[in-house]
Amino acid sequence: MPKVHVQTRINGEDIDFLCESRQSLLEVLRDDLGLTGTKEGCSNGNCGACSVLLDGVLVDSCLVLAVETAGKEVATIEGLASPSKLHPLQQKFLEHAALQCGICTPGFIMAAKALLAKNPTPTEHEVRYWLAGNLCRCTGYDKIVRAVLDAATVMEKA
Amino acid sequence: MPVNCLCILCRIVITLQRGEHLQAFDYVAAQTVDEAVSLLAAKGAQARVLAGGTDLIVQLREGRRRLELVVDVKKIPEVNTLSYDSNNGLQLGAAVPCYKIYGDATIARAYPGLMDAFTLVGGTQIQGRASVGGNLCNSSPAADTTPTLIAHRATCVIAGPTGRREIPVEQFCTGPGRNVLGNGEFLVALRFPAPPQNFGAHYLRFIPRNEMDIAVVGVGSSVVLGADRATVTAARIALGAVAPTPLLVDEAAEALIGKPISDQTIAQAAAAAQAAARPISDMRGTIEQRRHLTGVLTRRTLQGAIARARGERVNHA
Numbered sequence: 001m002p003k004v005h006v007q008t009r010i011n012g013e014d015i016d017f018l019c020e021s022r023q024s025l026l027e028v029l030r031d032d033l034g035l036t037g038t039k040e041g042c043s044n045g046n047c048g049a050c051s052v053l054l055d056g057v058l059v060d061s062c063l064v065l066a067v068e069t070a071g072k073e074v075a076t077i078e079g080l081a082s083p084s085k086l087h088p089l090q091q092k093f094l095e096h097a098a099l100q101c102g103i104c105t106p107g108f109i110m111a112a113k114a115l116l117a118k119n120p121t122p123t124e125h126e127v128r129y130w131l132a133g134n135l136c137r138c139t140g141y142d143k144i145v146r147a148v149l150d151a152a153t154v155m156e157k158a
Numbered sequence: 159m160p161v162n163c164l165c166i167l168c169r170i171v172i173t174l175q176r177g178e179h180l181q182a183f184d185y186v187a188a189q190t191v192d193e194a195v196s197l198l199a200a201k202g203a204q205a206r207v208l209a210g211g212t213d214l215i216v217q218l219r220e221g222r223r224r225l226e227l228v229v230d231v232k233k234i235p236e237v238n239t240l241s242y243d244s245n246n247g248l249q250l251g252a253a254v255p256c257y258k259i260y261g262d263a264t265i266a267r268a269y270p271g272l273m274d275a276f277t278l279v280g281g282t283q284i285q286g287r288a289s290v291g292g293n294l295c296n297s298s299p300a301a302d303t304t305p306t307l308i309a310h311r312a313t314c315v316i317a318g319p320t321g322r323r324e325i326p327v328e329q330f331c332t333g334p335g336r337n338v339l340g341n342g343e344f345l346v347a348l349r350f351p352a353p354p355q356n357f358g359a360h361y362l363r364f365i366p367r368n369e370m371d372i373a374v375v376g377v378g379s380s381v382v383l384g385a386d387r388a389t390v391t392a393a394r395i396a397l398g399a400v401a402p403t404p405l406l407v408d409e410a411a412e413a414l415i416g417k418p419i420s421d422q423t424i425a426q427a428a429a430a431a432q433a434a435a436r437p438i439s440d441m442r443g444t445i446e447q448r449r450h451l452t453g454v455l456t457r458r459t460l461q462g463a464i465a466r467a468r469g470e471r472v473n474h475a
Contacts, residue, residue: 001182021185021228024215044216046370048283057257057286063215064287065208067185068230111282132369133281 008069010035011079019066026050028066029076037077039103041135048134051107052076058114060133077106080113088158089113089151098147100138108134112148120156124149180218187230191237191317191346194229199319199342201227207344208232209253210287212280213296229344237291237346242268247352252291252345257282259290269350270466271359271380274474275306278363281370291345294330297337300399304331305378306361308396308406309463312350318343328396331403356383358467360459362475363398364451373399374443377431377455381414383467390414390464395427395456400435400448407434410456424460431456 003018010033019028026043029035029052041049043062050061053075080087089109092098099105108131115122115130122130127148128141136144185208188194198205205227208214217223231237232253240258242248242265250259256276260266266273279288279302293303294314304327312327319342327348331337339345359380365371376398382391395410413426437448462472 004185020182022180022182022218024180043219045212045280045284048281051283054286057255058282059286060283063211063283065185065211065215065228068187068208068211068232114282129369130282133283 004067006067006070008072008074010074011076017066021065021067023066024062025052025054025064025066025069025074026061029061029074035076035078037106039106041103041107046133046135047104047107048111048131049104049107051110051134053110053114056114056117058111075110075113077110080109087113088154089116089148092147092151092154093144096143096147096150098139098143099136104134104136104138108136108144112151115148116152116155121152122149180215181221181224183218183225184227185230186227187233189233191234194231194234194344195317195319195342197227197229198344202341205229207295209237209289209292210255210284212284212288213292231344240265244268244352248350250290250348250350252295252347253289254291255287255289256285268353269310269359270472270474271361271378271463272303272306272310272350274361275303275363275376275378277474278302278369291348294327294348295337295339295345297331297333297335297403299331299334299402299404300373300376301404302361302363302373302376302398304404305376305396305398306359307348307378308404309359309361309378309380309394310350311380311394312348314345315347315349316343317346322346324349328404328406333402354382356385356387356467357381358383358463358465360462360466360472362455362459362462364455372442375399375437375448375451375455377452377459379456379459379463381460381463381467383419383464387468389418390416390423393427393460395431395460397431397435397452397456399442400437400452402436405434407431409434414460419464424457427460428453428456 001020029038039049041047045060045063052061127145208228208230237251237253239251240254260273260276290303293301307327313324361378363373363376378396381393384391393411393414395407397405410427410430417423432453435452437445439445
């Protein structure tokens, strides 16, 4: 199968890649571009582990064809922290121990980032509903919800 | 099946079990309706339209569907635009994702009965991609958005090799996963009349949890009340997940039309909806449970639709 040339922006950088039409954005991010922060869970849109932002909209990257990202802006977990400082969401996930095995964490953080961009002061109910498309089998969710609410408070003050 | 489990053991099992690659296919982002029609017509059953991909990509990955060509229609302006005015109603491009529709405050206010369904398709990630047109074209009997489209008298604008046609949405699905689209045809847009005076609609579904599940039963109802707001002048009741296709139940509407609103007429409408349901027993529910739920949800959605027609606020489920 011939490869398609795709020009896109990932985490603020212009990126060109070659891919087959059948490849998902998730596959290209992980296998071709080395951005392995985005995780593969179910690969059918149930678990949210592969969540990224596509032109600012939260999507499952397993359900996006890489060719569809031509001319679009992709944001992944790798773009969050600066070299010297974690993003408040990352910091609060650590402080609240909102992870154990960590596979779901990048997806949760990208989903929470999309929520706080849209709604900087969500209620606990709003956080839980927004994150319904992200599964975690370790924490029981409470710590995650608390970390997101705490991060929202910190980000509001900043 | 550990398919959705993220623990390390399940991840290893799943990784060993599957190759996890889609079969090869060509991808074209059509720029015009005519281009999409000619691409689809040339490839027949070997081609399929891509909108949000939340059904199609899963079907391809699981090998349930094999294609030579995927035609992305999101670049066609008409298929990806949303427009509303209070005279002409709503024109909803078939590829517009759910989040864009309920994110439009004017449209959300004008059609709360549509938003009931559009806000509960999958989770946030799915709503970022999944389109109402795609939900209809996937033609699942349990599709959450279809009963409410029927209750709102939506019509389907279909483009094909011989031109365009427009059909009522209740005629679109012909069986599980099947619909009226012929070779080279695709759904361009859905059209909704402007809500008349004293119009109200409501959609509810039953699932065993709070979100992220497939309807055991879904019911969409709408009413138009007379100037006194005490008599029903028009009604539509549509059922999901209780027959091979979503059902419009005229007998349920007839129990209400021309009569004063009362618990008795609503109960008669609910009984008519139950009688029209032809459910099966499966992993999600039994025949008896689905028939019972059809009655309960018909009653509750009618009460919600009437309340909205009277200007009262009814929250989304």
